[in-house]
Amino acid sequence: MNILDKIVADKHKEVGLKKSIIPISQLEKSVLFSRQTVSLSNALRNSDSGIIAEHKRRSPSKSEINQSLNVQDVARGYEDAGVCGMSVLTDGKYFGGSLDDLLLARAAVQMPLLRKEFIINEYQILEARAHGADVILLIAAILSKEEIKTFSELAKSLGLDVLLEVHNEAELHKSIMPSLDMLGVNNRNLKTFEVSLETSKSLSSLIPDEFVKVSESGISSVEAIKDLKPYGYKGFLIGENFMKTDNPGENAKKFIKQLS
């Protein structure tokens, strides 16, 4: 079994019981989800740098990245650096994150927040909204076309932006639909951990213009971004490169300065 299958199998155990979703009335929605969301896709469209910075303590590919930082300090640092949004890992077992991290980040900053999670049912989308997320990630490699449609339409009805992640052409063809806002190309193969920016380059022309294009993973230099921009990418998701330092915010700030 590859690591992605393992993560998804564990995720089913973790959230399987929450599967049956109780219909929520408009009134309940207005109370539960009273905070206005902010759009990451709009922020990226209007930005020159397009950086989405991630909070990630560890990962299956790298194990330890940084266990000693306070998520609120990281969030404030990123916001101060002028990033467009922040991605917060909420998976506990493989990435050392939690929904509390998302709530804490929400309490600290105003910028768009992405719940970085292996979403396999609707409940996790309500959870994301109720914990202050503005955006959810949907991973094409672990979802059927029907699931992508149902989940993205639910997210839109809750005021969330949707970032759909693909790694190859087949996943992209399966996924293109109007209820998505951003198409993310993951440069890392989640099954083998191999990273190549060529993935972003080769898939870019297949992504219709109405979607904001995001290049994800393995970006560690300003040159990489300059290299990817001509392919139409407006967003760049960076985790490790910032998180492996003692001060991710300061490093994001320097990075963005070098870009302009």
Ligand SMILES: O=P(O)(O)OC[C@@H](O)[C@@H](O)c1c[nH]c2ccccc12
């Ligand atoms: O740390 P990196 O190489 O900069 O990558 C960040 C982000 O793209 C990566 O964490 C990621 C992309 N898609 C995911 C899906 C699940 C978990 C993590 C991810």
